Amino acid sequence: MALLETRGLTAAYGDFQALFGVDITVGAGETIAIIGANGAGKTTLMRSISGVLANAPASILYRDEPIGALLAPDILSRGIAMVPEGRKLFPSLSVEENLQIGKYGRKVDGPWTLDSIFALFPILKERRNNPATALSGGQQQMVAIGRGLMSNPEVLLCDEISLGLAPVVVRDIYAAFPSIRETGASIVIVEQDIAQALKVADRVYCMMEGRVTLTGRSSDLSRDDIHKAYFGTEHHELA
């Protein structure tokens, strides 16, 4: 049984339709990656699931409950947390306060506490009293992920967590994902970095122009399949 599912999900910004009947499923404990170029609709999909954008109730199901029309706080209280694109840390809060506020709307016991977040990202403990936005981009991303984990979510939505970061920093951040998976949480990663996404995901959905153009297990998809689904053209090696 799918833990989280979208059925024919559509979304629009005014007259501009961004999603055209997107169907995805996320199983319990599963990590899936959603890849696609800019404008493919990945972030809109995340915003829809997390309750930032309102949708038809039955277009998103969580444990078979229609949640499409719920607001973001209601979605979080059910166990779906979001690490938003661009980190979106609160400038007036310190690192520790940014982490603490992650559990404001869902206070449940679980593996993730302030101490376990500091164990996962030790640098944050050293900077706990600094303003969160005074940190480097990579450290800010760690705070954003830690903030998402503080509510001990059953599903963690990660939107473009490698955006604007150096490859070595991205590697450090992705190194934390096995620990997150061990807790049994399902993870949905939105990525433009195909190689990174394929490394961590059990399954991949590729999106283009608001539609899912390819889906399959990461190990089963060929580079050509992904290239065609990602760009809409055949893959040609450069001479």
Added chain:
Amino acid sequence: MNWLDTILQGVLLGGLYALFAAGLSLVFGIMRLVNLAHGDMIVLAAFLILVLVTTLGLNPFIAALIAMPLMFAIGWALQYFLLNRTLGKDILPPLLVTFGLSIVIQNGLLESFSADSRRVFAGSLESASVNLGPVTAGIMPLMTFFSAVTVIVCLNQLIYRTSVGRAFRATSDDPVTAGLMGIRPQRIFAMATGLAMVVVTIAALYLGTRANFDPTSGPS
């Protein structure tokens, strides 16, 4: 020592203005909402205290304690059902609505209490004073000043030391992302305005016992 007396009275009067400003700045700091009806809310609270004092024969301080939750409820409802609808990128709607609210409150009070000036009597406290070396300070101005300091310290502790305070700051920074943390910005804004109205009630207590007020005193 006239100059010392003048400085002391000025500082103590500053306590009253600090109480006026604390509620206003709480609302502006969290919502970026300029409440043009803030002064009228103070006068409304002063009339509420006056009614409790005259009809129930209560001590003004007890009356203020009763008025606080009532004013909190008024502020909460005002923000939740009216002012939240005006918030957005454009600063004009809240200005227009609170300006209109100011007129509504003034005319409502005029209809209910007439244009006569009123005052809340605090008994012997009004004329009580204490010698501070070469100068003498009134007990009420001293209480006003220390109430202002207490209110500001309490607000500071609330905002910087509590979970609700973190929610205030986070919502002020980014209401959409705050929603992803489980914060309901509409309720946080309502709570902030309710809290501001509690501070307004304290200000109204000292305004009402210090000077005359009438329904149109708010804007001034």
